Amino acid sequence: MKPLRLLLLSHPKSIHTARFAGFFKSRGHQVDIFDISGEKGYEINGIEIHRPNRVIRWKDGTEYCHFFINNLLRLHQTIDRIKPDILHGHFITHWGWLTAFAGFKPYLLTCWGTDIFLDSQASASNFLMSRYSLQEADMITADSEDLLQAAVSLRGRKDNSFMIPFGIDLEIFRPGYDTRQLRRELNLENKKVVLSPREFKEGANIDVILKAVPLVVSKCPEAVFIIVAYSPSRPYVEMIKSLTKSLNIEEHVVFLSTVDHEKMPLLYNLSEAMVTIRDTDGTPCSLLEAMACKTPVVAGKIKSIREWIKHDHSGKLVNQHKADEVAGAITELLTQETKARTLAENACQVVSQKGDYKKIWAELESLYYKLIKAHQKRGKKDYPQPGWFYLKNRQLDQAVSEFRRIISTPDLKPGAYLNALIGMGKCHYESGKRKGDYQAAAQDYRHIFKLISLNSQRSKKNLDNFLLLG
Numbered sequence: 001m002k003p004l005r006l007l008l009l010s011h012p013k014s015i016h017t018a019r020f021a022g023f024f025k026s027r028g029h030q031v032d033i034f035d036i037s038g039e040k041g042y043e044i045n046g047i048e049i050h051r052p053n054r055v056i057r058w059k060d061g062t063e064y065c066h067f068f069i070n071n072l073l074r075l076h077q078t079i080d081r082i083k084p085d086i087l088h089g090h091f092i093t094h095w096g097w098l099t100a101f102a103g104f105k106p107y108l109l110t111c112w113g114t115d116i117f118l119d120s121q122a123s124a125s126n127f128l129m130s131r132y133s134l135q136e137a138d139m140i141t142a143d144s145e146d147l148l149q150a151a152v153s154l155r156g157r158k159d160n161s162f163m164i165p166f167g168i169d170l171e172i173f174r175p176g177y178d179t180r181q182l183r184r185e186l187n188l189e190n191k192k193v194v195l196s197p198r199e200f201k202e203g204a205n206i207d208v209i210l211k212a213v214p215l216v217v218s219k220c221p222e223a224v225f226i227i228v229a230y231s232p233s234r235p236y237v238e239m240i241k242s243l244t245k246s247l248n249i250e251e252h253v254v255f256l257s258t259v260d261h262e263k264m265p266l267l268y269n270l271s272e273a274m275v276t277i278r279d280t281d282g283t284p285c286s287l288l289e290a291m292a293c294k295t296p297v298v299a300g301k302i303k304s305i306r307e308w309i310k311h312d313h314s315g316k317l318v319n320q321h322k323a324d325e326v327a328g329a330i331t332e333l334l335t336q337e338t339k340a341r342t343l344a345e346n347a348c349q350v351v352s353q354k355g356d357y358k359k360i361w362a363e364l365e366s367l368y369y370k371l372i373k374a375h376q377k378r379g380k381k382d383y384p385q386p387g388w389f390y391l392k393n394r395q396l397d398q399a400v401s402e403f404r405r406i407i408s409t410p411d412l413k414p415g416a417y418l419n420a421l422i423g424m425g426k427c428h429y430e431s432g433k434r435k436g437d438y439q440a441a442a443q444d445y446r447h448i449f450k451l452i453s454l455n456s457q458r459s460k461k462n463l464d465n466f467l468l469l470g
Helices: 015-026 067-082 092-101 124-136 145-155 180-185 206-219 234-246 261-270 285-292 323-335 337-354 357-376 386-392 396-407 414-432 439-456 460-465
Strands: 005-009 030-034 048-050 086-090 107-111 139-142 161-163 192-196 223-229 253-257 273-276 297-300 316-318
Touching: 005 015, 005 067, 005 092, 015 030, 015 086, 015 357, 030 067, 067 092, 067 414, 067 439, 086 092, 086 357, 092 107, 092 124, 107 145, 124 145, 124 414, 124 439, 139 145, 139 357, 145 161, 180 261, 192 206, 192 261, 192 323, 206 223, 206 234, 206 323, 261 285, 273 285, 273 323, 285 297, 285 337, 297 323, 316 323, 323 337, 386 396, 386 414, 396 414, 414 439
Parallel strands: 005 030, 005 086, 030 048, 086 107, 107 139, 139 161, 192 223, 192 273, 223 253, 273 297, 297 316
Antiparallel strands: none
């Protein structure tokens, strides 16, 4: 098959992004990343990262500082330069919104968890932006059935939606590593280690883990908890430090800054138990990594985790807000070695069967080709708004005329109006790029944000009656 040109909208800081881009590059595809984080210093070998770190400057020398619109115009320029076959937005909030507003087809979105479970419910404008982005997507994926169903519910339809876990590299994450040197470095000889490798912020319930420490230590005095301070939230860090001191458990807790991904297999192999008790989650790679390394798992009994862990068969499931339950499960794993070994063996079998990222992403690769082929076959009758057909075929005058006709239609649904405005903005961008004049396009995008602002002023309970796509 002909190699593809993929443009990923994702944060290169994430190991998931690096792994994803690297895999498809290794398959012979051209892979570029469009990064809107504003953070520098994160590079991926062999992958060009496009960063819109400079605002658009108008002809009169003034700068246009609406960052979303600036990023959108820069994305247009990147698309012009590399001419991708497909856009793939990772994480709906901001990244997925930008993917949708680019007016490029085909595009797909991958939900990561927080973007759907929390961000989309944080405000009416988030809700509208996320729902519109999902509804306009040619395909959506998520890494757990629970997350996928939540995304489908928000989207309002289930066609072209697929459960595609990130998966893990089973050649790297495996049992059998020699951990003696790492034990000496961390001063953990003759200790039983409990590992918490999850994000260090509210919702991860690190405070619950700490409250479980005294209960575990009372039954297993040699227990030591390693807490990886991954992606820390400053106020949460201060609270955790204060809690650790007040519980008088400093000698039983080791805080590590973010650990290099290459060292994580050693850390799993070193540990007698891994604990993950987030309130919301997709399929956490850390869970699969621990399972593959035969590290017994204690996890919150949320839906996405239950897709991988069966209580007392492949791990221990607990109420993530009850320290006594968490402590009881950890203590059982530390003190009943035969039971812990059996759970770990069963968990390893599960992840070996359905957690291999090479098989999972090969499936996604075939979906890319199907999506592109379907898009190439689309005719005028397949477009909800014919203006997009004209735009695709570079017939800008006809496209503008069609979008204007739609915009002037009485009693137009807000979603159709929004879609036409995005199309108009794309037309004005195409017309203005020869002169480097993007003011007309920016004005269209301003109208979009006014529309979203208007909708966002309405109460959340009425959103379904006044939703962008009706």
